[in-house]
Amino acid sequence: MAHRILIVDDEDDIREFIGYNLRHEGYDVYTAENGAEALEIIGSVRPHLVLLDMMMPIMDGRQTCEKIRQIPELKDTMIVFLSAVQEEQCQLDSYQAGADDYITKPVSMRVLCSRVNAIMKRLKPVENLPLNIDFDRRVVTTPQGDIPLPRKEFEILQLLLSEPGKVFTREEIFTQIWGGDVVVGDRTLDVHIRRLRRKLGDEAIVTHKGIGFKILL
Amino acid sequence: MAHRILIVDDEDDIREFIGYNLRHEGYDVYTAENGAEALEIIGSVRPHLVLLDMMMPIMDGRQTCEKIRQIPELKDTMIVFLSAVQEEQCQLDSYQAGADDYITKPVSMRVLCSRVNAIMKRLKPVENLPLNIDFDRRVVTTPQGDIPLPRKEFEILQLLLSEPGKVFTREEIFTQIWGGDVVVGDRTLDVHIRRLRRKLGDEAIVTHKGIGFKILL
DNA sequence: TCTATTTTGTGAACATTTCATAAAAAATAT
């Protein structure tokens, strides 16, 4: 799943142009015409990055930024200003208001994209399932907290989670986890599934009789 | 404990001036005259941010950046270019080389500081770790006093600490510390971990059976 | 519908792998 970007600018052309290019880079792009509209949709969109034009009617970039920064759930949202104003004071004010970056116009699209990419690469990959695997820390992250898993359980969950919703046949699981040559009893998998369910909740993994298992979407 | 910044610039005045101001902002500042020197000390300093001048003798900013990016333990290090070159291509190349930001000179000190602060506020706070490492003196500082660490122990701790919370596989540790070709017994690592635990307390390092170890966040 | 058959769920026992630890030997540094 892609990172979400909200472009806030009162000029249609610019929104479209930047939007087109950022979509091309693989982002989910949302747009707003002004600060007020941005604040309306930002709660539901929950963008990872907001590209905020400085000069806007009704509510300017700085005010919008301050409003966004007052929303605790959005504290990790990156806010980048786009501004034609080179003045030092304007930049300082923007950072004061909680900006993460300040880009002076005019700027080439390629540079803008590079910059956005540079910011995005530092963000955590997007999560959407209630269940998520942290490969580095080797734990499953859930709303309730982190659960460490032994190797086999981790591998099985990792497989199921590689395509959430897809039913993996028992055979598929055996060859993927144990390898084609290793032979283990046919109840072994059930025991591992059982232990996973103990830790993740019974609903997390669904059985398809005669076929295999899948992780709930 | 403060975030560490490494300033790399061949002009003494600039290093001093920027360094003075960033220290004033509360950072631990280290300096290097050129890319080669930067690469020498970067392993022991392990800065959170590198301010890299573009134009330098011997090794320019871009080359230095690429070298740094080849060091796995430093992948979370932010690299910011300082350059008098406004050319688009130069910026794009820098991002290509792994830069996180590109600041064109001249830039006012206050803007530079704001920008550095904006970057730093997104990093994990450093003071959360129960351990404080003095990379220069190769000791662990605790309320009870300093604990010097022998080379192997220090290197292992340094690796684990490069990404606190991440589980490093035994293999990963072996290749990083001993190198891919050296072969040592499989209990050796455990002994070093044991000695580290003796010195740092048992809770500091967590075992993931079948996988490896991680340092507690 | 009722029963037979297949498939899955489950806990406990068992087997295996992996790790912790001390002690001692080997290698390095001082």
Next chain:
DNA sequence: ATATTTTTTATGAAATGTTCACAAAATAGA
């Protein structure tokens, strides 16, 4: 030469992985 550091080895402990026996549930066949 002596102290320090690193590696090896042996052993017990613990976590993990597997099997098994049987229960429960779903499916198929009459």
